[in-house]
Amino acid sequence: MNQNKTPIRDALEELENNRIIPFDVPGHKRGKGSSNLREFLGKKCLSIDVNAMKPLDSLSHPVSVIREGEELAAAAFGASHAFFMVSGTTGAVQTMIFYTCKRGDKIILQRNVHRSVLNAMVLCGAIPVYIECTSSEKLGIALGSSVAAVERAILENPDAKAVFINNPTYYGICSDIAGIAKLAHKHGMKVLADEAHGTHFYFADSGNLPSAAISAGADMAAVSMHKSGGSLTQSSFLLCGKDVNANYMRQIINLTQTTSASYILLSSLDISRSHLALNGKKIFSDVLKLTAYAREEISKIDGFYAFSEELIDGDAVFDFDKTKLAINTLGTGLAGIEVHDILRDEYDIQIEFGDIGNILAYVSIGDNHKNIEMLISALAEVKRRFARTELNIMKQEYIAPIVRAAPQEAFYNPKKMLPLAQSVGRICAEFVMCYPPGIPIIAPGEEITADIVNYISYAKEKGCSLIGPEDMSIENINVLE
Amino acid sequence: MELWFSEMHTENVKFSIKVDKQLCCVQSQYQRIEIFESYEFGRFLTLDGFMMLSEKDEFIYHEMITHVAMAVHPMAKNILVVGAGDGGVMRELAKYSQIEKIDVAEIDSEVVRVCKEFLPKTAVGFNDSRVQIFYEDGLKFVRSKDNEYDIIIVDSTDPFGPGEGLFSKEFYGNCFKALKPNGILINQHESPFYTKDAAMVKRTHKRVVQSFDTSRVYQAHIPTYPSGHWLFGFASKGLHPTKNLDATRWNALNIGTRYYNTNLHKGAFYLPTYVEELLSDVEDVE
Numbered sequence: 001m002n003q004n005k006t007p008i009r010d011a012l013e014e015l016e017n018n019r020i021i022p023f024d025v026p027g028h029k030r031g032k033g034s035s036n037l038r039e040f041l042g043k044k045c046l047s048i049d050v051n052a053m054k055p056l057d058s059l060s061h062p063v064s065v066i067r068e069g070e071e072l073a074a075a076a077f078g079a080s081h082a083f084f085m086v087s088g089t090t091g092a093v094q095t096m097i098f099y100t101c102k103r104g105d106k107i108i109l110q111r112n113v114h115r116s117v118l119n120a121m122v123l124c125g126a127i128p129v130y131i132e133c134t135s136s137e138k139l140g141i142a143l144g145s146s147v148a149a150v151e152r153a154i155l156e157n158p159d160a161k162a163v164f165i166n167n168p169t170y171y172g173i174c175s176d177i178a179g180i181a182k183l184a185h186k187h188g189m190k191v192l193a194d195e196a197h198g199t200h201f202y203f204a205d206s207g208n209l210p211s212a213a214i215s216a217g218a219d220m221a222a223v224s225m226h227k228s229g230g231s232l233t234q235s236s237f238l239l240c241g242k243d244v245n246a247n248y249m250r251q252i253i254n255l256t257q258t259t260s261a262s263y264i265l266l267s268s269l270d271i272s273r274s275h276l277a278l279n280g281k282k283i284f285s286d287v288l289k290l291t292a293y294a295r296e297e298i299s300k301i302d303g304f305y306a307f308s309e310e311l312i313d314g315d316a317v318f319d320f321d322k323t324k325l326a327i328n329t330l331g332t333g334l335a336g337i338e339v340h341d342i343l344r345d346e347y348d349i350q351i352e353f354g355d356i357g358n359i360l361a362y363v364s365i366g367d368n369h370k371n372i373e374m375l376i377s378a379l380a381e382v383k384r385r386f387a388r389t390e391l392n393i394m395k396q397e398y399i400a401p402i403v404r405a406a407p408q409e410a411f412y413n414p415k416k417m418l419p420l421a422q423s424v425g426r427i428c429a430e431f432v433m434c435y436p437p438g439i440p441i442i443a444p445g446e447e448i449t450a451d452i453v454n455y456i457s458y459a460k461e462k463g464c465s466l467i468g469p470e471d472m473s474i475e476n477i478n479v480l481e
Numbered sequence: 482m483e484l485w486f487s488e489m490h491t492e493n494v495k496f497s498i499k500v501d502k503q504l505c506c507v508q509s510q511y512q513r514i515e516i517f518e519s520y521e522f523g524r525f526l527t528l529d530g531f532m533m534l535s536e537k538d539e540f541i542y543h544e545m546i547t548h549v550a551m552a553v554h555p556m557a558k559n560i561l562v563v564g565a566g567d568g569g570v571m572r573e574l575a576k577y578s579q580i581e582k583i584d585v586a587e588i589d590s591e592v593v594r595v596c597k598e599f600l601p602k603t604a605v606g607f608n609d610s611r612v613q614i615f616y617e618d619g620l621k622f623v624r625s626k627d628n629e630y631d632i633i634i635v636d637s638t639d640p641f642g643p644g645e646g647l648f649s650k651e652f653y654g655n656c657f658k659a660l661k662p663n664g665i666l667i668n669q670h671e672s673p674f675y676t677k678d679a680a681m682v683k684r685t686h687k688r689v690v691q692s693f694d695t696s697r698v699y700q701a702h703i704p705t706y707p708s709g710h711w712l713f714g715f716a717s718k719g720l721h722p723t724k725n726l727d728a729t730r731w732n733a734l735n736i737g738t739r740y741y742n743t744n745l746h747k748g749a750f751y752l753p754t755y756v757e758e759l760l761s762d763v764e765d766v767e
Contacts, residue, residue: 347651378649
C-alpha cells in the first residue's frame, strides 16, 4: 500500500476547503465561539476539531477514510487489522483483555504490568495467574519471563485463556515473545502484548531492535503510537493477528470507547503512521546512535550505570531495547527519584521517571545531540555535587505478590480503611503505585506484607509520586473486611 | 538596487544595515553561515541570520570579553576559549606573553574555515602557536576537564540554537570543575534591554550565581547587537573583579587596546539601576 497516503488528514483538509456550515457539535464551531481557546491552541487545531460526519467516517463504525487509515496502519505494522484508539494504550490493553476473558477466566501474566491490565481484571472479573518472576539484584528491577516459567504456569493452569507479555518493559527488557507465542498457541491460549514502549520495534533496520509482537506471532498488541511513534498523547493502535475476529473486537472496543473520537488525535495517528512507514528505519537508527553515545559517555561518570544489551541472557532477558536510556543510580548513593528531582529542580531537565534505583530518560524521534549532551553533563554535575555514601539505600523494586482474592472481588466487596502500618496481613482492596511508571506496588486481592508497607513508606519518603488509594495522602489503605 | 541586511531585534524592532554584497553563504551541520560586505560596518558575519560580529565594532566585544579577566588574574597561563570561531578572542589573548596554552573548543569547523577566508582581521588570532582548536561541543569538552584552566572565556552564540548548552547550569558547573582554585569564567551575557533578552539575562545569571562563589556582571556598548547595551558575566572562585584588579601590573604590560582600559574596567561593573534590580532578583534565591 502507498504509505504516503493520509486519508483522514486529506478528508479534514477537504472539509475545511468546502466551508460547510456547521449546525452540529462541537459547539465552538471551528473555534469561532471560543476565541481564547483558539488563540491558545491555534486556528488549525480548532478547525479540525469536528464531529464524525459522512465525509469523515466514524470511528465506531468505519467504512471510508478511517477504514482506509486502519488498513494503511495494518499494512505498515504487518498486522491483519489495526484499530485507531483514542483512549490511550490503556484502552487498547483493556480491550485485549475484555476480548479474551470473561468473569472467572484465567490470564497468565507477569506481575510488573501496567495498572491498566489489573484495572481490566477489576472490570471484567478475570483471574490473574502470575508467572514466577526473575529480578535483577544489581538493578533491583523485574526482568522478563523465561519460556520455562511461562510453560510451568501454562501446565499448572491449562484452562487459562491467554498469556500477557510486556514487549518490552518500561526499562527495555524483552522476553522471548516468539517462543512464548508458540508455546501458548500449542495450548490453545491467545498471546496479548503490551507494546506501550515498543512501537518502534515495527520499524527496525536489519535486526537492530527486538522483535515486534505481531511479527513474532502474538495475537494482539497494544501499541503506544504516542510514545515512540510521535503521535499525540492518548492516541494509540490496537493491532490484531490473523486469528482475531476483528468485527467482534470492534464491538468490544465500542463497549468503552467514546463515540466522539477526536479528529485531532485520529489525524495525528494517520500522519505519524505515514511518517514512520516512510522514515521509521532511519529515525530509529538515529535514536539508537544517540542512546549508544549517551551510554558511552554516562559510563565515564562513576556511580551511574546505563544498562543495555549486556543484560541479555537468552532467558529472562531475551533481548534489550537499546533505544531505552535507563540508568541505575545506586552507585551515586542517590535513589532514582532523587536524581529525577535534582535534574528537574536544578537543571531544568524533565526525565520520564525515577524510581527507587533507576531513572529513565526517554529518547525519541524528537531528540537531538545537543539535548543529550546537556543531559550527560547534568548527570556529571549531579554526581559531583550530590553523590553520597548511603548505607541503608533500598534496592529491591520487585516484591512477589501473594494473591488471596480475585481483583474484582477484592475491589467491590465490603472494605474498610486502616492506617497503613496496621494493614499488614490483610487483603488489599485497592491499588498503590508510583506514577510513572504506573506498575502497582500492590493490587486489589493481594496480601499486604511488611515488605510492601516498608516499600511504600520508603518511596514516599524519597519523593515518589504515589497514586491509587482512596486516601490520597497514602496514610491509610482500604482492606477487605 | 538597494540591498539591506535586517535582523529582528524583537518582533517589533528591526535593525538594518545596507549591504554592498554577500561574500559567502554556507550551510554547515549546525547553522547557516553568511558573510556580507557593508558600507558602514565593513564585513560582518551572521549565523542563522543573527549578527555575530562586524569589522567596525568587534574590537569592543573582543577586548571586553578578554582583558577584564586578564587584568584581574595575577598570572593566567592556561586559557580555554569556548566558541570564538572567528578568532577575535585569541587575537586579544595572543597579546600576553605569559600565556602558555590557549585551547579552543568550537563546535563548527565551517565557521572557522569561513572566518579564515573572509575575516582576516579576527582570524589572525588562529595563527598564534599557543592556540589549539578542538572541533567539539564546548559542553562535552569541558565535562572531562578538572582543575586545568586559569580562565575560561565563553564566546557563544545566543542561547537559542547550537549555543543553548553553553547557557546551562550543568555547563557552568562543569566549568567550575575545570577551573583552578583562582579561576575565572567570563561569558557573554546577552542584553538586559528587551523583555525576552532580559529574561535570558536573569536565567543565565541565576545559573552562574548558583555555581560560583563570586558572580558579577559588567557592560559594554556594542552598536550592532540588540539595543547596543551588552553584558558580560564575571564569575570566579574568589577573585573579585574590581578589588583584585591590578591596574599597575596590567598597564605595565603595554597591551594595545582601543576600548578597554583599567579605568573603564572599574566603571564597567557599575550598572544601571534597572539592570542591578534585574540581577539582584535572582541573587538571593539560595
